[in-house]
Amino acid sequence: MSESKLIGCGDNSCIFARPKGPGTNGGCRCAREPGRLAHNVRVLRQQRDELLAVAKRYAAECRLCGGHSVRRRLDVDGVPLDDVACEQCADVRLVIARAEGRSDE
Numbered sequence: 001m002s003e004s005k006l007i008g009c010g011d012n013s014c015i016f017a018r019p020k021g022p023g024t025n026g027g028c029r030c031a032r033e034p035g036r037l038a039h040n041v042r043v044l045r046q047q048r049d050e051l052l053a054v055a056k057r058y059a060a061e062c063r064l065c066g067g068h069s070v071r072r073r074l075d076v077d078g079v080p081l082d083d084v085a086c087e088q089c090a091d092v093r094l095v096i097a098r099a100e101g102r103s104d105e
């Protein structure tokens with residue numbers, strides 16, 4: 001399970017992890033530790049993938065649009081209007097698109 005934890009350098013300003021006890025001062029030293037950097041990048045990628053999977057499941061199971069990302073609307077006479085983006089899962093879909101590099105925003 002150690003693979004899934006970010007490892008820090010013990011400095012108070014470490015970018016990866018807070019020191020457990022009293023930390024050193026002077027700045028994060030992680031950039032000088034290629035092995036630790038590689039480990040942390042693996043951990044962050046894995047966490048991103050897991051979060052992405054959760055976000056995709058959420059979008060696919062959206063109760064408002066049934067996972068279609070658009071909602072069908074009918075006017076008062078039951079005539080179909082233009083589909084609208086589902087407001088319930090639009091933000092999640094945007095996050096997914098960004099994470100997968102499909103958005104310019």
Ligand SMILES: [Zn+2]
Pocket residue numbers: 008009010011013014015016017028029030031
């Ligand atoms: Zn550090």
Ligand SMILES: [Zn+2]
Pocket residue numbers: 062063064065066067068069070086087088089090
């Ligand atoms: Zn939806």
